Amino acid sequence: MAEADKVKLTIDGVEVEAPRGSMVLEAALDAGIFVPHYCFHRALSVAGNCRMCMVEVWPRGRDGKPMGPPRKPSIACATEVADGMVVKTKSAMAHEARQGVLEFLLINHPLDCPVCDQAGECDLQDFSFQFGRGESRFREEKAIKGAKDFGPEVRFYGNRCINCTRCVRFTQEIAGSSDLVQVHRGGRNVIDLADGAVFDHPLSGNVVDLCPVGALVSRDFLHKSRVWHLDRTDSVCPHCSTGCNIEVHTQDEVVQRIKPRHNPHVNGYWICDRGRLGYHHVHADDRLTAARRNLGPEHEGEVSVRLSFQEAIAEAGAAIERAGERAYAIANAWLTNEELFALQTLWPTDRIGLIARPPGEEQRFYPKWGDAERNPSLPRQHERGKLYEDGATFVIEADRNPNRTGALRILGEQACSEQRLDAILSAALAGEVETLLVFSGMPDYHPPEVLTGALARVANVIVVDLFDGPLARAASLVLPGAAVFEKRGTFTNGRGRTQRIDMARPTPGQARTELEILFALGRALGRPLPSGSPKRLFELLVEQNEAFAGLRWADTHHVAPAWSPHMAAARKGLPVLASPCAGKGGSSA
Numbered sequence: 001m002a003e004a005d006k007v008k009l010t011i012d013g014v015e016v017e018a019p020r021g022s023m024v025l026e027a028a029l030d031a032g033i034f035v036p037h038y039c040f041h042r043a044l045s046v047a048g049n050c051r052m053c054m055v056e057v058w059p060r061g062r063d064g065k066p067m068g069p070p071r072k073p074s075i076a077c078a079t080e081v082a083d084g085m086v087v088k089t090k091s092a093m094a095h096e097a098r099q100g101v102l103e104f105l106l107i108n109h110p111l112d113c114p115v116c117d118q119a120g121e122c123d124l125q126d127f128s129f130q131f132g133r134g135e136s137r138f139r140e141e142k143a144i145k146g147a148k149d150f151g152p153e154v155r156f157y158g159n160r161c162i163n164c165t166r167c168v169r170f171t172q173e174i175a176g177s178s179d180l181v182q183v184h185r186g187g188r189n190v191i192d193l194a195d196g197a198v199f200d201h202p203l204s205g206n207v208v209d210l211c212p213v214g215a216l217v218s219r220d221f222l223h224k225s226r227v228w229h230l231d232r233t234d235s236v237c238p239h240c241s242t243g244c245n246i247e248v249h250t251q252d253e254v255v256q257r258i259k260p261r262h263n264p265h266v267n268g269y270w271i272c273d274r275g276r277l278g279y280h281h282v283h284a285d286d287r288l289t290a291a292r293r294n295l296g297p298e299h300e301g302e303v304s305v306r307l308s309f310q311e312a313i314a315e316a317g318a319a320i321e322r323a324g325e326r327a328y329a330i331a332n333a334w335l336t337n338e339e340l341f342a343l344q345t346l347w348p349t350d351r352i353g354l355i356a357r358p359p360g361e362e363q364r365f366y367p368k369w370g371d372a373e374r375n376p377s378l379p380r381q382h383e384r385g386k387l388y389e390d391g392a393t394f395v396i397e398a399d400r401n402p403n404r405t406g407a408l409r410i411l412g413e414q415a416c417s418e419q420r421l422d423a424i425l426s427a428a429l430a431g432e433v434e435t436l437l438v439f440s441g442m443p444d445y446h447p448p449e450v451l452t453g454a455l456a457r458v459a460n461v462i463v464v465d466l467f468d469g470p471l472a473r474a475a476s477l478v479l480p481g482a483a484v485f486e487k488r489g490t491f492t493n494g495r496g497r498t499q500r501i502d503m504a505r506p507t508p509g510q511a512r513t514e515l516e517i518l519f520a521l522g523r524a525l526g527r528p529l530p531s532g533s534p535k536r537l538f539e540l541l542v543e544q545n546e547a548f549a550g551l552r553w554a555d556t557h558h559v560a561p562a563w564s565p566h567m568a569a570a571r572k573g574l575p576v577l578a579s580p581c582a583g584k585g586g587s588s589a
């Protein structure tokens, strides 16, 4: 940033540099000085309605020097930084202002913490703990605003709403749908669906993350877990080639929910609902957990024999060895770069094909602003939420696979072409394939009949899959594979960014990651892989494949900044909540 684009100001005695035009709140947060706030969000227009971010901004005299404390506090989210500005965020004036704001916010707020899903990561809890009065002076009847489902993913608890309008602004400025509106005035003020709207927008779940309190909650996560019991693992969504950065939240090795992880180069603050809900397959009833040999129709009654992992690998190795040049492999676009590299190391690429989930519709989202001519600040506000050059705020890619780009870079265009797959299947139908190793394991993948038909003509079909579906049933040997959230490695998204996935839970039963299976197969074939470690294989890939040249393992993991105390605590594995009632004679929520 050029010097002219920066301003220098002092916040709590610390000299801080901030981009010209930015707000005091952003400058403070960037400098690691936390100022409590509700309605402000970096990707949304500034509303300035919650008044929680009150700070002292000292007025300056004609000489530009600060003149001393102001007569009243200002909101940091709507006060633009200026050279020489002096800001105090922790003064008695700021503290008293926040206390007053909180008292008003809590007037109608129910004592829902014990049953509220937001408890433990709720800004109202946290700020009440820091600035609350400890007792209420409100003796009148509380306003009752009811609860209802806004859509398939989002439930609204009106009594908990603090009317920050983040959700309303999100639907206008990011989703471009204007599905949510604010209705009524004063104490009756409430969020509602726009006339005739159903909140089934593909990005609807983001309002749950945006809501600073427990007014908008996920129906999928409703009363499933207390958030302080959750373990968090950084990963990447596999459901399309956007490659959104996510956190996988697990409790006792069960995935409970998916949350977005901020990455300004990929997904901003958001994920789509497909990615958010796309984890249930991990715990599907038909999940494969044991290796087996399927028996042919000549074996009456018995359909399969259970094998140990070692037995299955030995049988697979022998079948591959026997077939020689009549052994083929079919990879998929959900394998990690390291798994694809391992396969390429073990197998001639001219005998590898690729399957993938068929493309869907590309969805691009743009803001739905009001009249730009009447509101000259709109272009600047749009800058805050814009993620793509064309002004799009979010994109769901048509390619429903996370790593087609990685497959293209590692296996090459020919191996990933439809012609190659057709050629392998034609050879299988003609009886020219003796052993076929198929990696499936893609949720919602329905193998075409031509594939299952071709498998029926191959003597040894070794299928590595997540589910006991048509491919596993057509196999002679079945090895249970791993879901994306059970492995480590990297994916390369549709725009060429290589990003790390991490293991959020172990594989169930005998299931193994595809890398572990390939590593064991390499040994069985007498051609051991140089390493079984995803990190080491990634380093070798970088050395050997110029499409990955210069990449470092450490750079594949984007660490999102933590802007709030509970986010920072959660990242460090600390308890996310200091009880709002602690020290006030109440029991902890």
Ligand code: SF4
Pocket (backbone or CB within 6 Å): 160, 161, 162, 163, 164, 165, 166, 167, 168, 191, 210, 211, 212, 213, 215, 216
């Ligand atoms: S529902 Fe949540 S995000 Fe929407 S206005 Fe109320 S508190 Fe804010």
Ligand code: SF4
Pocket (backbone or CB within 6 Å): 237, 238, 239, 240, 241, 242, 243, 244, 267, 271, 272, 273, 274, 275, 276, 395, 396, 397
């Ligand atoms: S846009 Fe794609 S990568 Fe992002 S959350 Fe949705 S499905 Fe996952």
Ligand code: FES
Pocket (backbone or CB within 6 Å): 036, 037, 038, 039, 040, 047, 048, 049, 050, 051, 052, 053, 054, 075, 076, 077, 078
């Ligand atoms: S965050 Fe500043 S007024 Fe709401």
